[in-house]
Amino acid sequence: MNTTLYTDTVIHVTKLSKQFGDIRAVDDISFEVSKGSTTALLGGNGAGKTTTIAMLLGLLLPSSGNISVLGQDMLRHRYRVLERINFTSPYVDLPGRLSVRENLNVYARLYAVPRRSYQIHQLAEELNITEFLARPHRSLSAGQKTRVSLAKALLNQPEVLFLDEPTASLAPDSADRIRHYLQAYQQRTGATLFMASHNMAEVERMCSDVIIMRQGRIIDRDTPARLISRHGLTNLEQVFLEVTRRTF
Amino acid sequence: MHTNNHNPKSLQRISAMLMRYTYLLRNSWPRVLELAYWPTMQMILWGFINQFLITESSWVAQAAGLFISAVLLWDVLFRGQLGVSVVFFEEIYSRNLGHLFISPLRPHELIVTLLLISFIRTVIGVGAAALLAIPLYHYSIFAMGLPLLAFFANLLIMGWAIGLFVISIVLRYGLGAQNLAWAVIFAVAPISGIFYPIEVLPAWLQPVAWSLPSSYVFEGMRQVMIDNRFDFHMFTMAVGLNILYLTIGMLVFLTVFRIARTKGLILNAGD
Secondary structure (H helix, E strand, C coil): CCCCCCEEEEEEEEEEEEECCCCCEEEEEEEEEEEHHHCEEECCCCCCCCHHHHHHHHHCCEEEEEECCCEEECCHHHHHCCCHEECCCCCCCCCCEEEEEHHHHHHHHHHHCCHHHHHHHHHHHHHCCCHHHCHHHCCHHHHHHHHHHHHHHHCCCCCCEEEECCCCCCCCHHHHHHHHEEEEEEEHHCEHHHHHHHCCHHHHHHEEEEEEECCCCEEEEHHHHHHHCCCCCHHHHHHHHHHHHHCC | CCCCCCCCHHHHEEEEEEEHHHHHHHHHHHHHHHHHHHHHHHHHHHHHHHHHHHHHHHHHHHCCCHHHHHHHHHHHEEEEEHHHHHHHHHHHCCCHHHHHCCCCHHHHHHHHHHHHHHHHHHHHHHHHHHHHHHHHHHHHHHHCCCCHHHHHHHHHHHHHHHHHCCCCCCCHHHHHHHHHHHHHHHHHHHHCCCCCCCHHHHCCCHHCCCCCHHHHHHHHHHHHHHHHHCCCHHHHHHHHHHHHHHHHHHHHHHHHHHHHHHHHHEEEEEE
């Protein structure tokens, strides 16, 4: 793949498919994600969101198709970009017996983060996790773990940040603070956010682009505002329900 | 920001993972104690057996501490294998593999870390038992000198190879297969000639025994202790087999890692 083709496109997916036995989890999808955008991947359970994100991260090999992230072919040269991207998910944990600080320290080293202590201190302050830096990760509440996972994901100041349910388990005020923080981070760094979420209000507020999946296929894609107006509805949740429940 | 496989960064990632496992030990004194507990219990048990048999068996009486050395070296193999597999299981228990493998950590760097931490755990566990044998039985395995290093290295490497095989199976088939970590090593024990010569085994089983590096090590150990002679043939056979098995172990792990990426096992490991 030509690595210089997509200068303003940070994610370029072409004819991507994933087959697990008889199940076609992702079925011939293609899309591009622009630099600095916030894109949401929506879909019901089993729509293929997690499978798609896992393939974008290189954790899962596609059955066919191509993925380019930051101009690099993820199937051949994923290690050229892994230092420049990151991922957070409430469904992937950090070692519970290590303290929060120890976990962040290990990942800061893995990502070769300069001025590790300062970076950890800064993120801890900004994400309001300073008070439990010394506590074992397993002793944290689900909401606290979500914030720690986000701190881990921001350690290397990623150019592309993949977020799986970024505000899951958070109280409304914490969730709101995290959304503000992510938007400020994006404005400051020009990073691209790619998220899977079931929180439609969150997607409506944060995302410039929405991809809706069903049964492994992309069934609609637009900005939240255009999706809402095109379907003649009042909010994204109604659009999501209409589109994903539609029978073909 | 462009990232290539620079060695300093690779070393930094390995040191990060070493730090991760060191934190784990540092944060839990029962874990450190456990490392030395079983080798020490084994050493004490076999020390008494050794003392008893010295008066009953002319074969055992040929060398002081024959069984103590054997059990300590056996524990090198055992702990070396567990050092790889149990530490890898920690990542699965903590559902951390997804984070690790979207970081710049390469699979071969994880392997190197597991081998290094296995070495550290083995030295702590078996080293403590070996030191305790000195006041308890007036026997020092360190008196064996340089051959001890050769035996230690060969058994540790064989433990690594088995450990890599075990974690490959667990990565592929899930934690349900974790009991293999104990089962595989005990399958090797009866045919390694730990406490008796290989010639004791039935003729049909002896070729199997001689396909294991451990058999050469324990035969070699007895030659050093009884005949005061280091057998280079035994040593080179053990080294050769270890190179073969460790290479196979690494290749199996890297192959299974690719299968795990194909089947989506990394994110789901631990389920």
